[in-house]
Amino acid sequence: MDREQTSVASAPGGRTLGASALARRIAAEITAGGGWLGFERFMELALYAPGLGYYARGDRQFGQLPASGSDFVTAPELSPLFGRALARQVAQAMDATGTDEVWEFGAGSGALAAQLLGALGERVRRYVIVDLSGTLRERQRQTLRSALPQLAERVAWVDRLPDDGLRAVVVGNEVLDAMPVALLHWDGAHWFERGVALGVADRFVFADRPTLLRPPVEAGFVPGTTIELGRQAAAFVATLAVTLRRGAAFFIDYGFPQAEFFHPQRTGGTLMCHRAHQADAEPLLEVGEKDITAHVDFTAIALAGQDAGLEVLGYTSQAHFLINCGLVGELQDASLRERANAQKLINEHEMGELFKVLGFATTPFDAIGFAAGDRSHTL
Numbered sequence: 001m002d003r004e005q006t007s008v009a010s011a012p013g014g015r016t017l018g019a020s021a022l023a024r025r026i027a028a029e030i031t032a033g034g035g036w037l038g039f040e041r042f043m044e045l046a047l048y049a050p051g052l053g054y055y056a057r058g059d060r061q062f063g064q065l066p067a068s069g070s071d072f073v074t075a076p077e078l079s080p081l082f083g084r085a086l087a088r089q090v091a092q093a094m095d096a097t098g099t100d101e102v103w104e105f106g107a108g109s110g111a112l113a114a115q116l117l118g119a120l121g122e123r124v125r126r127y128v129i130v131d132l133s134g135t136l137r138e139r140q141r142q143t144l145r146s147a148l149p150q151l152a153e154r155v156a157w158v159d160r161l162p163d164d165g166l167r168a169v170v171v172g173n174e175v176l177d178a179m180p181v182a183l184l185h186w187d188g189a190h191w192f193e194r195g196v197a198l199g200v201a202d203r204f205v206f207a208d209r210p211t212l213l214r215p216p217v218e219a220g221f222v223p224g225t226t227i228e229l230g231r232q233a234a235a236f237v238a239t240l241a242v243t244l245r246r247g248a249a250f251f252i253d254y255g256f257p258q259a260e261f262f263h264p265q266r267t268g269g270t271l272m273c274h275r276a277h278q279a280d281a282e283p284l285l286e287v288g289e290k291d292i293t294a295h296v297d298f299t300a301i302a303l304a305g306q307d308a309g310l311e312v313l314g315y316t317s318q319a320h321f322l323i324n325c326g327l328v329g330e331l332q333d334a335s336l337r338e339r340a341n342a343q344k345l346i347n348e349h350e351m352g353e354l355f356k357v358l359g360f361a362t363t364p365f366d367a368i369g370f371a372a373g374d375r376s377h378t379l
Helices: 021-032 039-048 080-097 111-123 134-147 231-243 298-307 318-324 327-331 336-346 348-354
Strands: 007-010 101-105 126-130 155-158 166-173 182-186 191-198 204-210 225-229 244-256 272-275 278-280 291-293 311-317 355-361
Touching: 021 039, 021 191, 039 182, 039 191, 039 291, 080 111, 080 166, 080 244, 080 318, 080 327, 080 336, 080 355, 101 111, 111 126, 111 134, 111 166, 134 155, 166 231, 231 244, 231 298, 244 298, 298 311, 298 355, 311 318, 318 327, 318 336, 318 348, 318 355, 327 336, 336 348, 348 355
Parallel strands: 101 126, 101 166, 126 155, 166 244
Antiparallel strands: 007 204, 182 191, 182 225, 191 204, 244 355, 272 278, 272 291, 311 355
């Protein structure tokens, strides 16, 4: 392949831009960029363009069933026992770091905030939610007012980190996977950055350009491999680490350590879309109407936090973490339906193994969530 030429690979089925304001916005950026837009920016617009992107919509992304109009379910919507178990870790971290604030990034429907506040109660002086979506903020307010009217006044919403530093316990459940990723494609001889162009009938198509970007490992990649670089997630954690003067942070998400993330057999990467509780691998279709996500490279996240001054408390599966935090005890008094839903949080073939938990702190302590099954050595 001529490295001076842009290679174009059509998205299956393509998408006619039609009257979509978001599609027109993206098309305008492609044109302004000389006919090419990096996928990282494409994903950012598709998810977060003000008033247009997927997370700026007014509908209900989060829920247990498609009949609710939702696209996917997260652990707090699946079972309130998730938040109650996590609250034990948050409480220990607050005591160990001498903090009385909890900050949650990407609070979704507000279910986790309600669960944590309900369990922690008066010990939380201030619960701060960082969410850029105005529609989601309103849904979170409604959730908290309904569930905890007596504590709702303790909740505040912000759109940036404080200039004078942060002293709190930070929680992020399924926030890193929603941060835009860059795509790299290996043709067997050269790496290319994969972006988006306009094809026939103004359809969005993939287009590759030469790049100096490289994966962080040499893994014997097979020709035709496409991988993701989670640069924005790593940058976010590094910025948070610098801002966190005293406290801890816990990130729960689906992902792998680097050796698994860039395994030579993972030739198609991990990019995935979700709509109406169905998954597909076509991010150029139905843009703005479905979620776009990628698994987390937890090694990169751990290094970003560590290099910026935080201590890694531990890294383990969601199953081990929740069991360490007392989930089994919670099941004893739960109804049959509650037990069934909670089991999905820890079953190996559901959320239990796919989801991982990574913890940081400004000063190390023996975090209960990593007491058994810590896998920090795999990072």
